[in-house]
Amino acid sequence: MKVISIIGHKKTGKTTLVSRLTKQLSRTGKVGTVKSMIYHRFNPDDTDTSRHFDSGADMVTALTKDEFVTISKNPDIEKALDTLADNGMDYAIVEGDKNSDLPKILLGDMDDDRHIKNVVEQVPDVSHINTDKIIEIICSQPDWVTLDLLVKKVKNNPEIKKAGAIGTFTGVVREITSEVQTKMLEFEKYETVAEDKINQISVELKQKPGIVDVLIHHKSGRVNPGEDIVYIVVVASHRTELFQTLSEAIERVKSEVPIWKKEITIDGNYWVHDHG
Template identity: 55%
Template sequence: MKVICVAGYKKTGKTTLVTRLVEALSEKGSVGTVKLMFHHRFNPGNTDTGKHFDAGAQGVVAITEDELVTIKRDPTLDDALDSLADMGMDFAIVEGAKSSSLPKIVLGEAAEKEDMSNVVARLPEKSDPDIGELVDLVLQQDDWVTLESLIRKVKSNPDIKFSGGIATFTGIVRQVTGETQTTALEFEKYADVAEKAMDKICTEMKQREGIIDVVMHHRTGLIKVGEDIVYIVVAAGHRKELFIALIDSLERLKEEVPIWKKEFTIDGDFWVHDKTEE
């Protein structure tokens, strides 16, 4: 899922630009949006769902004839984007989130007055930009990937009708290894080289008898204890070849993909020679 953030001060034309992007990107795939509403309450206390929430429900799901709305406590922007990716969105547009690390199209003076990261385009407020150019910009951004989005991708393979099962592997940041207590890991990779290496592994694994599809994704940047690092999804005709292919795909990822790991522990930090985390 490609993600773009539209940021700027109030009344700079953010919502208008978001709607234009939704219309244009909808011609290329499914689009989801996120609206930051920190000064509002979406689920007022005088509604039935609000009463459920205020009574202590950790999550509330409201269903109408045309809508399904999920309300949960302790929300984060990552949660919102994960939910859109899990739903199978091809694109996500976030209105707001100036302080996030997401790629941003910034309207008006905010780009100069605030210390924002990852600004990919600056536009005058209430401008009439070339939407085609902005769509091309969105298509250039990195993918936001979840395990569920990869499973959806595999299930969309026309040959999935020959599959009897799907197996997945999720690597997470381990906190305790022997006497070492890890607080976080940081991963770096040669972007194009690493992606080509993973594509090669997937292509070659799919040539095995009975293997329908193989996809994988490795995150980069700082990843905290318990968070996901790597996903591998394999679909196969039968379970025996399925689990063998899953293990072999992981071992090849470890050996062949140029990814480097820095480990942060309570005793200090250091680069690890292993190329990826199990």
């Protein structure tokens, strides 16, 4: 899923730009949006759902004739984007949230421009926007990937009718190794080389008898303890081929893909090539 954030002061045309991009992107894929509403409450007082929520429910789902709305506690931009990805969105457009690390389109000027991270394009106002150029920028961004998104992708493969099993592997950051406590891991990869190698592994594994599809994704950057590092999804006709291929995929990613791991521990930092 490709992600972009639209930021700027009020009346700069953020909502107008989000609407234009949504209309254009929806011609080629599914679009989800996120609206930053820090000073609003989406679930109004004196409604049944607000009473459920205020009584202690962690999540409330409302069904109307035309809508399906879920309200959850502990708001978080990453959680919101994960939800969009899990539901098979191809694009996510965030309106607001200037303090995130997301790639951003800045409309106009902001007082703290120098402190805003990852501004990939800045324009005076919405009247100066070339939406085709903005869409090119969106499509060039790194993919936001979740395990559910990959499973949905393989299920949309026309060859899925040949499948009898889907197996997945999720590698996570281990916090305790022997007596060493890991604070975080930092992954660096030669983007094109690493992705080309991952694609090569996927293609070669798909040639094995009984294998219908293989998808692999490895994160880069900083990953905290308990968070996901790598996803592997294998679709096979039978479980025997599935487990053999899933195991082979794991080992090949560990040994063949040029990704380096920096262990940041309470005892010090060091780089290793084994990133399992």
